[in-house]
Amino acid sequence: MAPVDNTVTDSKVEGFEFICSLTSNDIIPVHKYRSKNTGLTIFIAEVDGPVVGGYFCLATEAFDDDGLPHTLEHLIFLGSEQYPYRGVLDLLANRCLASGTNACTDVDNTFYTMETVGSEGFLTLLPVYLDHILYPTLKDSAYTTEIHHITGEGEDGGVVYFEMQERENVGEFLVHQELRRAIYPGKCGYKSNTGGALKNLRESTSNQKVKDYHQNYYRPENLCVIITGQVKHENVFKALWPIEEKIMKMGKRSQFERPWQNEIPPFTENVERNVFYPCNDETNGLVCVGWRGPSTVSHRIDMLGCMLLLKYLTDTSASPLQKEFVEIEGSFASDVKFSLSENSESLLYIIFQNVPKTKIPKISSKLMNFLKDIYKKGIDMQRMETVVNRHILETLSNLESSPHDAVAYMIIEAYWLGLLKKYLTDAPSAVMKGIPSVIKLQELSEAEQNRVEEVKKKLGPQGLSLKEKELDEAVLENDTAIPDEIISSVPIPDTESIKFHQLTSYVTNGEQHPKFNVDKLPFFTYLDNINTNFVYMFVVMDTSDITLEKKPYLPVLLESLLESPVLRDGVLIPYETIVSELEMDTIAVSTRLGVEESSRFSCGSYSQSAILVLQVEVDKYDKGVKWINDLLYNTRLTAERLKIISTKIINDVAQMKRKGKKLVDDLLKSLIYKKESNHYNVSMLRQQQFLTKMLEKLGDDREKEKVLEELESVKNILTNPKNMVLFLTAQVDRLLQHVADPYKSWSNFSNTDSSLKQKLQVVPEYTLMKTPEEMECNGCVTGIGCVESAFLSQCAPSINSYLDPDSAPLLVCLQYFTQLEGPLWKTIRGLGYAYSYDIFVKPNQGLIYLTYFGSTNIIAAYRETKKVIFNSLAENKQDKWDELLFQSAKSSLIYEIVQREKSVGDMVLKSVLSHFKNIPQDFNRQMIRNISSVNIKDMHRIASTYLKPLFDPNVCKTTVICHPTKAAEVVKAFKNHNHDLKLFDTLEETWLNSW
Numbered sequence: 001m002a003p004v005d006n007t008v009t010d011s012k013v014e015g016f017e018f019i020c021s022l023t024s025n026d027i028i029p030v031h032k033y034r035s036k037n038t039g040l041t042i043f044i045a046e047v048d049g050p051v052v053g054g055y056f057c058l059a060t061e062a063f064d065d066d067g068l069p070h071t072l073e074h075l076i077f078l079g080s081e082q083y084p085y086r087g088v089l090d091l092l093a094n095r096c097l098a099s100g101t102n103a104c105t106d107v108d109n110t111f112y113t114m115e116t117v118g119s120e121g122f123l124t125l126l127p128v129y130l131d132h133i134l135y136p137t138l139k140d141s142a143y144t145t146e147i148h149h150i151t152g153e154g155e156d157g158g159v160v161y162f163e164m165q166e167r168e169n170v171g172e173f174l175v176h177q178e179l180r181r182a183i184y185p186g187k188c189g190y191k192s193n194t195g196g197a198l199k200n201l202r203e204s205t206s207n208q209k210v211k212d213y214h215q216n217y218y219r220p221e222n223l224c225v226i227i228t229g230q231v232k233h234e235n236v237f238k239a240l241w242p243i244e245e246k247i248m249k250m251g252k253r254s255q256f257e258r259p260w261q262n263e264i265p266p267f268t269e270n271v272e273r274n275v276f277y278p279c280n281d282e283t284n285g286l287v288c289v290g291w292r293g294p295s296t297v298s299h300r301i302d303m304l305g306c307m308l309l310l311k312y313l314t315d316t317s318a319s320p321l322q323k324e325f326v327e328i329e330g331s332f333a334s335d336v337k338f339s340l341s342e343n344s345e346s347l348l349y350i351i352f353q354n355v356p357k358t359k360i361p362k363i364s365s366k367l368m369n370f371l372k373d374i375y376k377k378g379i380d381m382q383r384m385e386t387v388v389n390r391h392i393l394e395t396l397s398n399l400e401s402s403p404h405d406a407v408a409y410m411i412i413e414a415y416w417l418g419l420l421k422k423y424l425t426d427a428p429s430a431v432m433k434g435i436p437s438v439i440k441l442q443e444l445s446e447a448e449q450n451r452v453e454e455v456k457k458k459l460g461p462q463g464l465s466l467k468e469k470e471l472d473e474a475v476l477e478n479d480t481a482i483p484d485e486i487i488s489s490v491p492i493p494d495t496e497s498i499k500f501h502q503l504t505s506y507v508t509n510g511e512q513h514p515k516f517n518v519d520k521l522p523f524f525t526y527l528d529n530i531n532t533n534f535v536y537m538f539v540v541m542d543t544s545d546i547t548l549e550k551k552p553y554l555p556v557l558l559e560s561l562l563e564s565p566v567l568r569d570g571v572l573i574p575y576e577t578i579v580s581e582l583e584m585d586t587i588a589v590s591t592r593l594g595v596e597e598s599s600r601f602s603c604g605s606y607s608q609s610a611i612l613v614l615q616v617e618v619d620k621y622d623k624g625v626k627w628i629n630d631l632l633y634n635t636r637l638t639a640e641r642l643k644i645i646s647t648k649i650i651n652d653v654a655q656m657k658r659k660g661k662k663l664v665d666d667l668l669k670s671l672i673y674k675k676e677s678n679h680y681n682v683s684m685l686r687q688q689q690f691l692t693k694m695l696e697k698l699g700d701d702r703e704k705e706k707v708l709e710e711l712e713s714v715k716n717i718l719t720n721p722k723n724m725v726l727f728l729t730a731q732v733d734r735l736l737q738h739v740a741d742p743y744k745s746w747s748n749f750s751n752t753d754s755s756l757k758q759k760l761q762v763v764p765e766y767t768l769m770k771t772p773e774e775m776e777c778n779g780c781v782t783g784i785g786c787v788e789s790a791f792l793s794q795c796a797p798s799i800n801s802y803l804d805p806d807s808a809p810l811l812v813c814l815q816y817f818t819q820l821e822g823p824l825w826k827t828i829r830g831l832g833y834a835y836s837y838d839i840f841v842k843p844n845q846g847l848i849y850l851t852y853f854g855s856t857n858i859i860a861a862y863r864e865t866k867k868v869i870f871n872s873l874a875e876n877k878q879d880k881w882d883e884l885l886f887q888s889a890k891s892s893l894i895y896e897i898v899q900r901e902k903s904v905g906d907m908v909l910k911s912v913l914s915h916f917k918n919i920p921q922d923f924n925r926q927m928i929r930n931i932s933s934v935n936i937k938d939m940h941r942i943a944s945t946y947l948k949p950l951f952d953p954n955v956c957k958t959t960v961i962c963h964p965t966k967a968a969e970v971v972k973a974f975k976n977h978n979h980d981l982k983l984f985d986t987l988e989e990t991w992l993n994s995w
Helices: 068-078 088-095 119-134 140-146 159-167 171-183 198-203 207-217 233-249 300-314 320-325 357-377 381-399 413-425 438-478 484-488 551-561 575-585 618-634 639-651 660-672 678-682 684-698 701-718 732-738 744-749 807-818 823-829 858-873 883-899 904-917 923-932 938-951 964-975
Strands: 016-024 028-035 041-045 051-059 102-105 109-117 223-228 271-278 284-292 335-341 347-356 429-437 503-507 524-530 534-542 566-568 571-573 588-593 609-617 724-730 779-783 790-797 834-842 847-855 957-962 982-984
Touching (some): 068 159, 088 883, 119 233, 159 847, 271 438, 284 413, 300 320, 300 381, 320 335, 320 357, 357 413, 357 429, 381 575, 503 904, 524 904, 551 639, 551 684, 566 618, 609 618, 618 744, 660 779, 684 701, 724 904, 779 964, 790 938, 834 858, 847 938
Parallel strands (some): 271 429, 779 982
Antiparallel strands (some): 284 347, 335 347
């Protein structure tokens, strides 16, 4: 941030003293104020766009695993002195064109967030939110339900308890926790589990400790209010004045002891530990190697330098560590990544993912020797310069601002070698070897069962009855009704004045931009003109013509396009050079199946489309076009590269098999989609089987040629002009200032038959689904040992057009039930049955979904959800829908729709999707008007038409992932709802493992 002239001349506005103004990245004005009365600090960053954001930050420190920062964060939302009702903050937020509020606990700070459309609702909610932060009620009853309790069955409960239960025994969490404990020895807050260890939550943490913690840290002089968006400064101060007055009326506070003032104990000796984690697949583990880094406070430049050095070492398949550990036959990992914690004494670490179990002991010594070798041989300064410049461009891309010069000192090799030596090769390290263990899984399962039995035995029938009574009383006290006048006292802001980003569209067979006729391009082209400093290129390729036998090649082919040699002018350019040049010439480049970003073993929406995406600087437009030609037409697939890329994909399976959310989604998609669909073919176990066989074929000369021929045939289908369309987004006038002739670079596609080009061929997802008769069953319950909680995904037929007249009322109806502090929130999240739940509609699939993630009691969650929905459908409830909840549903839904267009980057993707959805560019604005006009009388009809079938066992499909000890119980419980679900003991028994 560079200092600029102060834009605010009045140094004192309503008791707030102006401190300074800066400009972030030469584009966003940032102003700092401090209250002379209370010490409250305010930053206002004048970010453009329709959304105003608030971030309320407090420095927090803990020296144990009681989880006080996290438990307090949860209790803040359960009422304040002025608003002593659970859920009132989120209900008011929903009326302010927001979608509730949120918060996050980090090791050294806790911050609370909110976002609203426009400033009116933001300023209304601001003092209410701060009253909750500074003056929460912190009732014992709230602690009981939200943090920890014991049920009448002797089971542990509480929203926080369940949240931490979900992660406590996950391999990545355990390894990271042990790394922190090693890097920060002695008494140090950086080693603490601020979320709360389960044992501590049961035995040590208490509401009194939470109250004491709040008194120590939640003080105005420790609170920083950060506001981003278009808001008048004087209006902020007026909104803050009531809370300022309240603070002053409270009288003098005790002396504030700032956190993080003690010296951090040094890290002086190498540490190496085995970290066993529960898992029913012992194939691959992980290794994490960490070092103490520079001070984020006093050595900011070196901190940035270390981040860029780690990026140089690990980013892209051409980086040194990727080439040494991943991009080889017999690889040591499926990926190597870096991360860092920007503490006052920072933590730098490198993560090796999906390491074959036999190679886990070899990683650390191989890494250290390799880093020393880099120090001796030197840094590739050309690539380092690319890393630095690309980091700058990525930062600017996030802000959509103008480029500025690279930092001069970063071009000196000695600087990077000095960092490498000081912080990595010559510094002590901590090596955490994450080892998957079936024995550990069995031990933990048995220990937990024995512990619960011991609790039941200790409490006895009378004690358990008392626990049940305590919980019931706490729930009753927390559910005190909020007076309607409190909710209705907050007006719903006007939506007509919302300022959206402006975008104009042009198309090959329609209106042309006066300076850029896209009909001259070799592909059918959609051009969007928007205020951006970059050029976005989406090449969309239809996969429909690829035969069923060859569909499984798509994932490995799409990855190979970016990591294979390229033939230029008769010379084969090695893949390392291609990857390095791509990094130099682009800000972002990726391939995917489906329009939205997708990970391995999954597709985005409109999954029959394979997509190549490039983002480049305006003056590199021609290079972007050249890359499209090179990647799609000049890439040469080789057996060597295919072996390495396939092995990376296969090695990822072990990690994915531990993710309940991914598994339950895969099971449902494989149940409902046809074999011809990409959803079916990319699922993890099928890809594991297919690629394993492909690797065997690549080892045989005759079979190898057949594989290469089949891959080439798939590529040829994708790159046939009749199967391709191009989406371009740019600020055309700005583009033409840098590019004299926007058509010239497309002449490289001279072999492309432009007569074949045709508009986008959209394949709706619902056309790819099996008929009910073709589906194996109605669903299944699968036991997975490394998953502590349960995951459910259930779907039923629904609307299949975004222009359906029921679209707006259906969205409002779903929001009514699912909104924060709405009927399902209070029942499902409030009682701790599931950490996350949702009901949503996907018109492109023609389906409505019910999902639970991280559910500790999936049976109760499902039962209560069904009860809430069906109670609203009772004949005597037809006119009993809550008017205030209905209004807040509409306003919070409007926020969620506007939020989709928050940034220029959002607009780029939204515009591409609009063509797939067959909706106009101003669809979201039309939808806002439609939502505003929805009548509460529509709700009963809509819920009856679309929500009722979601629970009908004759039409809905259901998949559940849970711990093996719960699986049979879940199957039995769902039979009570007339659902006949198959029981599988392992993932390998399911249809995921068959073709």
